[in-house]
Amino acid sequence: MSNYVDSFLIPVPKENLGKYEEMARLSATVWKELGALDYFECMADDAPVGEVTSFPRSVDLKDGEIVIFAVVTYKDRAHRDEVNEKAFKDPRLAEMMDPTNLPFDGKRMIWGGFKKFI
Numbered sequence: 001m002s003n004y005v006d007s008f009l010i011p012v013p014k015e016n017l018g019k020y021e022e023m024a025r026l027s028a029t030v031w032k033e034l035g036a037l038d039y040f041e042c043m044a045d046d047a048p049v050g051e052v053t054s055f056p057r058s059v060d061l062k063d064g065e066i067v068i069f070a071v072v073t074y075k076d077r078a079h080r081d082e083v084n085e086k087a088f089k090d091p092r093l094a095e096m097m098d099p100t101n102l103p104f105d106g107k108r109m110i111w112g113g114f115k116k117f118i
Contacts (some may be wrong), residue, residue, distance in 0.1 A: 002037045002054040002073035002116065004080050009110040010068040011059040016103035020068070023096050023103060030090050032071055035083045059108045080113060 012020045028039040038064065044067040047055040055067045074080035101115050 004077050004116065005048075005074040006074075006084075006113060007114060008068075008070040009055060009059050010070065010104055011108050012068050012104045013065050015064065016068070019103040022079065024068075026067040026092060029067065030087055030092055031076050034086045034090070035074075035079065036074040037075065038055070039070075039072045040097045041068055043068055045087075052074060058110055065110060068116045077113065077115065 004038050006106075010020075024041045028041075044055060046071060047067055049056045049061070055061075055069070059067060061067060088097065095101055
């Protein structure tokens with residue numbers, strides 16, 4: 001059972017979805033091999049722009065982009081920190097993690113770690 005979650009909101013240009021999917025599949029493989037309990041990525045399907053707040057507003061979504069919501073689960077925060085440390089050093093991800101190679105604007109990505117409370 002997971003008790004800790006990393007969550008991400010990412011604005012991805014629709015023209016880069018293929019490249020992003022390759023990156024996401026490799027990331028899922030690496031994170032799960034290194035111990036993450038689960039890893040999934042979801043593409044916005046019913047996330048309208050709100051008047052004050054919304055998923056699109058949170059990442060300053062531009063024309064031609066789509067919001068991706070990603071989740072990685074762990075046993076606890078210590079487990080997450082251990083898995084992430086290994087993942088960020090994994091040579092399979094080195095080129096992909098270079099900010100100049102991202103298929104999206106990393107400055108508009110939102111992420112955080114969350115402790116389960118219910």
